[in-house]
Amino acid sequence: MSGTASRRVRGGPAFMTADEAVARIQPGDTLAIGGSGGGLLEPDLLLEALGRRFRETAGPAGLQLVHTTGIGDRAGGGMDHLAQPGLARRIIAGNWGMAPRMSELADQGAFEAYNFPQGVLSQLFREIAAGRPGVVTHVGIGTFCDPRVEGGKLNHVTTEDIVQVVELGGQEWLFYPSFGLDVCFIRGTTADENGNISLEQEGARLEMLAIAQATRNRGGLVIAQVKQVARGGSLDPRLVVVPGICVDVVVVNPQQRQVVTHAYNPAFSGELKAALSSLEVFPLDQRKVVARRALAEIRDGDVVNLGVGIADGVAAVAAEEGWSDHFTLTIEQGLVGGVPARGVIFGVATNPDAILDQPSQFDFYDGGGIDIAFLGFAQIDRAGNVNVSKFGSRVIGTGGFVNISQNASTVVFCGTFTAGGLVATPGHGALVLSHEGRNRKFVAAVDQITFSAAEARRRGQRILYVTERAVFELGPRGLVLIEVAPGVDRETDVLKLLDWPVEVAADVRTMDQAIFDERALGASWRPGRTG
Template sequence: MEELRMMRKILKSEEAVEKISDNSVVAISGFNLLVAPEYLILKLYERYKQTGHPKGLFLEVNPIPTAPGRVLDKIATELYNDPDQEFLSGILVTYPGWSPTLQKMIQENRIEGYTWSIGTASWFFREVARGLPGVLTRVGLGTFLDPREDGGYLNELAKKRKRCKIEVVNIQGREYLLYQAPKPTVALIRGTTADELGNITTEKEGSFTEILNLAQASKAEPNKGIVIAQVERIARYPSLNPQDIKVPGPLVDYVVVAPPEFHMQSANIHYDPRVSGELIPPITSNPALKSPLNTRKVIARRVLLEMINLVKKLGKPILVNLGIGIPTEVAEIATEEGLQEYVLTTVESGPFGGIALKGPDFGASIGPFAIISQPDQFANYEGGVIDAASLGFMEVDEKGNVNPSLLPGRLPGPGGFPVISYGSPRMFFAGHFTAGEKKLEIRNGKLKIVKDGEIEKFVKNVYKIVYNAALGLEKGQEVIYITERAVFRLTEKGLVLEEYAPGIDVDKDILDRMQFQPKISRKLDEMDERLFKKGLMGLKEDIKTI
């Protein structure tokens, strides 16, 4: 009888998705395609197309289980072209950037759209599993997430229905935000191996995000739900190592084995043992050792220089987070300089160390030395456990507020930016000084602006505040804004220009290209000349005394 009960957990995909009823709140794992149950999602939608059920689904995804042209993006494209679609009623999504069609559905009020930070959403599932009403945090105060601003609503339909909401709560005279959303009644998760009891391991995955918490949230009272897991293979019970199990079998109702083409490690990688940490590659095999000298490298080098100064100050290796865009290249430069043992990187989805991948593969790392859960990783960020972080920027205003990605008509979402920028004790924002088509050259150790970008990024007021500089100053953060031609520091009086690139006219190329006038440091100096020269900077020599 026990053997029969266990075997009933392993179902065909069609049988499993039949268990999902109309109007369910469905939490789905997936950092892009990392641990995304692609097969289950596609089969769920296939059943809807065949039967009209389940319909009215509300999705809770963190950040989003898709890549361009795959899974949710593919489904969203079909739904967008169906004016009478009833499959989706709404979505809580922390980064819809990989699905332009989903963004259009939200912008056109076709479905409810809500957004939070990745870290807040990660903690939400854990808190709901504990029976709490939501997540209590100071992340988002004074930003577009604050209910006195946009409140996380992405469209008018969301503002009207308020299925997810953020409230200001005062505790002992201090403001916090309470993030609330419906408790999931279904969890779709993914692992590598399941045994007959439903125990789930993740040995071939690049991350395991919050799959345990999604299962717990679904199973919690009231209204206990169901958990369906997608895996690559089935093992005999009890053959799995107990310490390898990420989701215990009693929390899993059904298991579905997916075909290999729907069980990718990341968007462009089917399986690479270096991503799952099963194999640590030699440092010399990394292509970053041949990275060319350009302005992106100059900016990444300047961030690394700041981090190495911190290593010297603290007298020990430092733990950092590097965001998407130019900051991801800091790890490559650190490897190039032989400093990877001094600057220990982390990625939001859970990896420590290695080289973070880019684009839709972001979330995975080549050769991490550890992988932890996503909520635990964000505890490192929000609590200031890390020593520093570098994130990109799209706009900076005269108060030092930062908008990394939000524009009218564009909904990429905040990602992990709000939590990381709030919690890190030191923030090194990195990006080009202007945007738009430009031609910047490095000649003889100097920066030459052949054609400057027409879009100013240092503006009077950012479109949406995602990093609140006043709150950062209140917390005592050290904040620096690094570009290819100028370096600014945040102070109580606003931004102070501290460095400029060799070959640059400060008035013409910096001050005249800003919508406000920064303070000028009394110690204004040229940026380190090594930033603009080929070959190694020799930073390892700088820390030999440690």
């Protein structure tokens, strides 16, 4: 804590306005913020109030902000309410891409900026709550989070090495240390008069309990935003996620939305099962081609992770083809089963089978629970390294990418071959390239190593790189071209657009023509690994 005395409210929670609640935050405080992108469990009223207070009073200044994943809507919400020079002195975040203005300030060096894996940060709150020294993990070794690479530092004003390399049991690990907490913002659906918080209308649980426990046990102030208040003791104890003993202040927002696109969708919270026929149809385009080819790598019974972006189309294609019951989809926010939502509200799922705490989901991931993961990419280099976190002046962040890509048995990186104006039209069993993208995604060296090919080889992972026109695999020395789309010239449309000579397999295959046809793939085109 910044101060010496506990700020906890005695005698039960205090109910107050958002402005009254944020007035309790002091200059220099460390503030932990729960929530995820697209408004999922986002304490939006509190973020707006804190941003407004700083604009009007220039205080509280010099805060240290910590959040596990991206919080915002890419349109000024979430963390962008706090994107004001002077408000923060340091930000530690799992993802930055949902708040573009805050991302710009990080790149400009307006404050110290760190990016650590989403799973590590979610688990770290549990370690803080328990009074343990921090998280010791293999996650991040060989990536930009490793202090021998960049140590998760994002700009020139960020100089302190927080992450440390340690040796235990004859093996190298990364140590992410615990820190103090002065205040936290969490969110739920209902608070009773005793401060017990339930999440019955939320699409995830994230680490609301861990953040509240960590802040409470460090003597900090726990501020909870909810949609409604119930009589004390009236909540079903099976639905209470954060007990009242961990809550100091409750702020009510009757207009609270489940996510930015929905006031409330009961199929996200598990209240009902929606008909999958109600889901939006995925039109045949270059993105769907990638999703279809990626889907072919799934085997019956696989536990699958989907990343945000082009990779999330795999779920849509599986639902269209009636294949969703062949495997179990999961996403890092704690969802197991169902069909993950696409776009800005990635983080919820239609018809989930289970909604877990996010730290527990990452325990499962880090221990090797994922059979196959589908993730996006911004850059791929000759060694097979992948960058999704920082390129040029864009600070996006890793999210759960490092945890997932480092621990899944098979990883399929999904993306278009180039970006920025690419026109690649599938139809009638072939692909027509009309206009090449301005931006090369296959480069000699990535700007930042979010996925380490050397670590993948050491761990024995199977790695594929799927695009609309070609498929590569990770070989002993780097990328190996193994498939080319029908209608595409291998030399002109693939090899000549690479910045280095790539290895070509002796038996380069033609991608299945069915992927490029308007018709459904059909029952004869079953999931099952092609390699």
